[in-house]
Amino acid sequence: MKFASFVINNSASWGLVEGDSVADLGSRYPDLKTAIAAGGLAEAAKSAAGAKRHPLSNVTFLPVIPNPDKILCIGLNYENHRKETGRTEVENPTVFGRFANSQTGHLTDIIRPKVSTQLDFEGELAVIIGKPGRYIPRSEAWGHIAGYACYNEGSVRDYQRHTHQFTPGKNFPATGGFGPFLVTPDEVGNVGPLRLQTRLNGEVVQDTTIDQMIFDIPRQIEYCSQFTRLEPGDVIATGTPGGVGSRRTPPLWMKAGDVVEVEIDKVGCLRNGIADEA
Numbered sequence: 001m002k003f004a005s006f007v008i009n010n011s012a013s014w015g016l017v018e019g020d021s022v023a024d025l026g027s028r029y030p031d032l033k034t035a036i037a038a039g040g041l042a043e044a045a046k047s048a049a050g051a052k053r054h055p056l057s058n059v060t061f062l063p064v065i066p067n068p069d070k071i072l073c074i075g076l077n078y079e080n081h082r083k084e085t086g087r088t089e090v091e092n093p094t095v096f097g098r099f100a101n102s103q104t105g106h107l108t109d110i111i112r113p114k115v116s117t118q119l120d121f122e123g124e125l126a127v128i129i130g131k132p133g134r135y136i137p138r139s140e141a142w143g144h145i146a147g148y149a150c151y152n153e154g155s156v157r158d159y160q161r162h163t164h165q166f167t168p169g170k171n172f173p174a175t176g177g178f179g180p181f182l183v184t185p186d187e188v189g190n191v192g193p194l195r196l197q198t199r200l201n202g203e204v205v206q207d208t209t210i211d212q213m214i215f216d217i218p219r220q221i222e223y224c225s226q227f228t229r230l231e232p233g234d235v236i237a238t239g240t241p242g243g244v245g246s247r248r249t250p251p252l253w254m255k256a257g258d259v260v261e262v263e264i265d266k267v268g269c270l271r272n273g274i275a276d277e278a
Helices: 032-037 041-050 079-085 138-144 217-227
Strands: 002-008 011-018 021-024 053-055 071-075 094-098 110-112 123-129 145-153 176-183 195-200 203-209 235-237 259-264 268-276
Touching: 002 021, 002 032, 011 041, 032 041, 123 195, 123 217, 123 259, 138 145, 138 217, 145 235, 145 259, 145 268, 176 268, 217 235
Parallel strands: 071 235, 110 268
Antiparallel strands: 002 011, 002 176, 011 021, 021 053, 071 094, 123 145, 123 235, 145 176, 195 203, 195 259, 259 268
16 A cells, blocks of 8 residues: 655645545544554555545645654665765664654655755655554564655755764755655565665666665664654654765765655655755
């Protein structure tokens, strides 16, 4: 199953995506996060046949989970990215957070802030938590996943490098693309062989498979659930591969008018334009 969050006629809703349309399920639960928390995705999907449908071309996509309790990002989680940054090997995942308003949806603009020209792309697989838990063992981690989505963990590099903490450069409003859909695990299957590709204006700039992660998804869930309780609708952005713009010579920054895509096999293709902050 595929689910999307969207705005139609100035009202936010969510629904089941089938082909080129979405069945509006906003009358069942107020938002996708609430449906996940209630364990209601399958039940809600059964009611889709009688629900009002909207062409996808008529909706404005929201981030898949517009209102997550938390967004946890895993840094330096592909060996080729670790090497290009010159960072040393570590025994545990590098984790930092994003705020909900730092995200934007599919086919909406990522905003380059007026205080910087160093806006970088980071294509990633996002994991959406379905079942809450603390101290989740790796052996049980897959059972806590509601689904997957594409993520562009856009980074304002100069602000990221002001100190050793990543937070400022990772939280400018509308710099992180998240979408287009939540795709359930039964539809995705084994994530390891899936290809992740980032394209900037049609040029491939990142290309890998998910199994090249240093810390796999069960390890990420295990580790994150040790220091915080994972809640339904929480997002884990699982890390970006090598090829980021800041490590190229010369650097490759995103600018107004650019189009960036993050595509993952069986998960979808997230597409965003780049616009300057007003």
